[in-house]
Amino acid sequence: MKGKHPKYRPYKQPAGGWGAAAATAKVLMQQSVLTKGSRALLSMNQPGGFKCPSCAFPDPDKRQTLEFCENGAKALAFEATKRRVTREFFQAHTVSALRDKSDHWLEMQGRLTEPMRYDPGSDKYVPVNWDDAFALIGRHLRGLDSPHRAEFYTSGRTPNEAAFLWSVMVREFGTNNFPDCSNMCHEPTSRGLPPAIGIGKGTCRMDDFDVTEALFVIGQNTGTNSPRMMTNLVEARKRGIPIVAINPMPERALIEFTSPQDVVQMATFGHTDIASEFVHIRLGGDLAFFKGMMKVLFERDAAGEQVLDHDFIATHTTGFDAIRADVEAQDWDEIVAHSGVGEDQIRRVAEVYVRSKATMLCYGMGLTQHQRGSQLVQQACNLLFLRGNIGKPGAGIVPIRGHSNVQGDRTCGIDDQPSQQLLDSVEKVFGFAAPRQPGHNARRAVAAMMAGEARVFIGLGGNFVRAVPDTERSYAAMRGLDLTVGINTKLNRQHVVHGREALILPVIARSETIVTSKGEQALSIEDSMSKVTASRGVLEPASPDCRPEVEIVCRMAMAALPRTTTGWAAFAEDYDLIRDKMEAVYPEMFARLNEKLKNPEGFHLDVPPRRREWPTPTAKANFLVLPGLEVNDGVSDDRMLRLATIRSHDQFNTTVYSNNDRYRGVWGDRMVLFINEIDRTARGLRVGQKVGLETIFGDGITRRVDGLTVLDYPISPGAVAGYYPELNPLLPLDYRDAISETPAAKSIPVRVISDVGAPD
C-alpha cells in the first residue's frame, strides 16, 4: 500500500526525538493532566520519588532532570488521569456490553474508584463495601475442599512488600499456586540461567554500560520496551562501541534514534545510528547463529589465535569439551540455513566479539518465547563463557525485564517452585507449616481452570485472562470459576471475563501516596539489574476508597485465615514491620533492609557470578549443550509461517494506550499482519487484503483469527508478526518452552487463510 494511506505509512523519522516529545505532551493532554502529570514526572525515577510503574529498566547512577521516557509518561498519565470509572459508569453499562469493547476503550475509561461486586441479576457491577468484599473472598477460600483449588496471580507491578505478604498469606493458606506475569515472558531466564551460572538474574549493573567494549541486543525492541536504555546505546555509539542488533524485525530504534534530551540533535533533527551491525536473523535462528559464532572462535583458536579465555574456562567452567564437540560437528551450510544469516556476517560479528575485551549481551522475548527458550538463554551464556564475559566490568548477561517489579516479586517469594530453604525459613519466622508441593505457574493455573479443578482466581494486579494463551478456552475456563477477583487501578478484560461471583477492588497506584495511622509509607522495587530502591508516591490517590495493595492483602489474609497468628493488622499500618520480616526470612539478601532503603540511591542485591562465584551444583559456570540448530519443533506443512506476537509502541503488556504503532507505520489499527513481501507474493496476497491466520498444532482444536490487514514489513522471510494479545487465540496453551512452560509466542506455526475457508 505504497504512498499516502491514512492508516499505514512508513515512519521515516528516527525513533525518539520530536515524535516522543509530541507523544508525551499528547498523552498528558488526552488524560487532562498536563500540569499534574508534568509535576509528577519530575519525581518519577528520582531519589525520594516513585519508581516508574511501567518497565523495569534501572535508573542511571547520574540522573537527568527528566528521568523518564515516552512510555513511562504514558503509564503515569493513565494512572494520574482525571477520568474515573464510578458506580454511575457501571450502572450505565452491563458487563455483556463492556465485553464487546476493545482493550483500549476499557483502558481509556480511567481509574477505578470503589469496590464493586458483580450482580448476575442485572449483569452489572454494583458497589460493595470493603468489609463485605473481604468477607466474600474469605467465605470462598475457607469453603474450598483444598487450598490448591485457588490461584493467586501476581502482576509485575506489585511492589516488594505486597508481594512478600502475598507469598506468606498464600503459603499460610496452604498452597504454592503462584501464577505470575514473568511466567509469560522471562521465566526462561529464571529457570534457564541457574543451571548455567547459579542465579536467575542478570549479572550487570548500569555502570557496566560505561566501560563495555561491545553490546549485543538480541530479540529485544529497546526503543519501545525499555526506552531509557536508548540513552546507554547512544552513549556507547558516541564512544565508538560496536552495537550488534539481532532481530527478525529491523525495529526503528535499533537503526536510528534521536535523544529527546539532546538539544542539538533536536534542534538540528539529527540522530545517532544505533546498530553498527544489524543481523536480520531468521525467526528462531538464534541457536544456529550462536553456534556459528562459537564455531568461528573454535576455528580461530585451533589456528592458534588467542580468542578464547582459557584461564576463565579452566578455572570457572565445566562442560567445555562437550560444547566444542557439539559446535564443531555443525555444518556451515546448515548454520547459515537455520540462522538465516550469511557465513560472512557471522564471521564479521564474531570479529566484533573477539576485538572486545568486555561484552554485554542484552536480550528480550525474542530469545525466551520459544519451545527451547530456557536452553537458548543457556547458549547465550556459553558464548559469553568462551571469552570470560561474566564477572568483569563491562561484561555479562542482561535480561531486559518487562514489568517494573517482576524480578522483585520472584525475589520476595512469588514462586510456584519454592526452594526447601525458603519454606524452612518461612516456617521458622511465621510458625505455620508451609506447603511443600510445587504449585501452579500461569500455564498450570489455566489448565487447572480448564479441568474444573481450580475454583477461585485472585489477581493482584494485571490482566491475566487477556495475557494468557488460548484465549477462547481460557475465557471459558475463567467463566467457570466460583469467584474471580481483580485488584487493579483501571478497568480491563479480567473484569469482564469473570467467574460466577466477581469482585473489582481499586488499588492505590505507584505514583500515589500511601498514608496509614503510622504516617506515609514507602514501598520498594527491584529493577532488572537487582537494584532495590524505595518508592514514594507524590499524588493524591484517585479516590479515598482506593486501598494500598499491602492493606488489601492483609485484610484478605485475615478473612481467609481465621486462626492466623501472623501480625497482618500491624503490617497494614507499618511497612517497616513487613521489611523486618523480609529480613528475617531472607537474612543475607535483605540484611538491614529498612536502613539500606533510607539511602535514596537504594542498594544492589548480591549476584555471586559478578564475583565469579557460581552457586550451581558444580560450583562452576556450566557450558550446557542444546543439540541441533533449532529452538522449535519442525512442522511439516509447506504453507507454514512462524508467527511472532509483538507489542506496539503504544502498548505496555496488555495495556493499550492507543491503536497506533508509529515506528512500524500503523495508525488506528491493531488487526494487522506484518509479512515479508516475498512470502506475501508467494501466497498471492495483496497489501491491504483482509486475511485470517490458523494455527498448525495437532491437538484437534481449531484456532483462528480473521480480519487481519496484510502489510508489507521487512520481517525475515518465513515469519509474520501481529499484536499481542489480539493474536493470543492462535497460541495453544501447550505450545511452550519445555523447561519454564513459558508460551512460545515468538514462533507460533500458522498458515494464512486468505479467502474464507481456502488456506493459501
Ligand code: SF4
Ligand atoms: S524506560 Fe521503562 S522504567 Fe524507564 S521511564 Fe521508560 S518505561 Fe519507565
